[in-house]
Amino acid sequence: MNSVIVADAGPLIALSKIDHLNLLHQMYGDVLIPPAIFKELALESQKAGTAILKTALSEGKLQVVEVHPLKEKSSLGLLLDPGEVEAILLAEQMNCRFLLIDERKGRIVAKKRGIPIVGICGLLLLAKEEGFIPLVAPLLNKLLDIGYRLSSQLISDVTNRAKEQMKPV
Incomplete structure (x- = not known):
């Protein structure tokens, strides 16, 4: 590959x-x-x-x-x-x-x-796991801020895998 x-x-x-x-x-x-x-x-x-x-x-x-x-x-x-x-x-x-x-x-x-x-969320998880970014949640928040569509279930799954929490809305 x-x-x-x-x-x-x-x-x-x-x-x-x-x-x-x-x-x-x-x-x-x-x-x-x-x-x-x-x-x-x-x-x-x-x-x-x-x-x-x-x-x-x-x-x-x-x-x-x-x-x-x-x-x-x-x-x-x-x-x-x-x-x-x-x-x-x-x-x-x-x-x-x-x-x-x-x-x-x-x-x-x-x-x-x-x-x-x-997907973009999987990419961000990989980036955190490989040490390219410290946190996923702030970037998920930025994606939401620009109107990128992410389901609440996907956000929950990603933040759980990353062992992080989203900021309150």
Whole structure:
């Protein structure tokens, strides 16, 4: 298995908005994205986190890689958006360590295809376990503050695994 990871847009945007996109590079080196994810990042906008994404691309920490072959793109496109389809196909093509994805349908399809998956919360747990961050809960709070959707059950599971507590709302 390769040491590179492939990422979907949602987690990349969220990590950039909470100023932790570099965590991916620190933990795994370069992160690959397909062209459809590059388009989803909307780098021409002035949204929060865009400058961080642009820097990661210009420094080669995020790399756009073409997906080959695209023959399955149309059948998967019935279930998923183009970015998720290309991310799944690129993850297969590159035999990646894992696909960073949070969207439920995309996770289900990736699992069925035998692709290891990690969501943003799992990534933060791994980062804490490996000593890259001291605490998970403050970052979960930041994700919630920017409007990232995390279920209360997921937050509870993650904070329990991390042996932490969330700040009161």
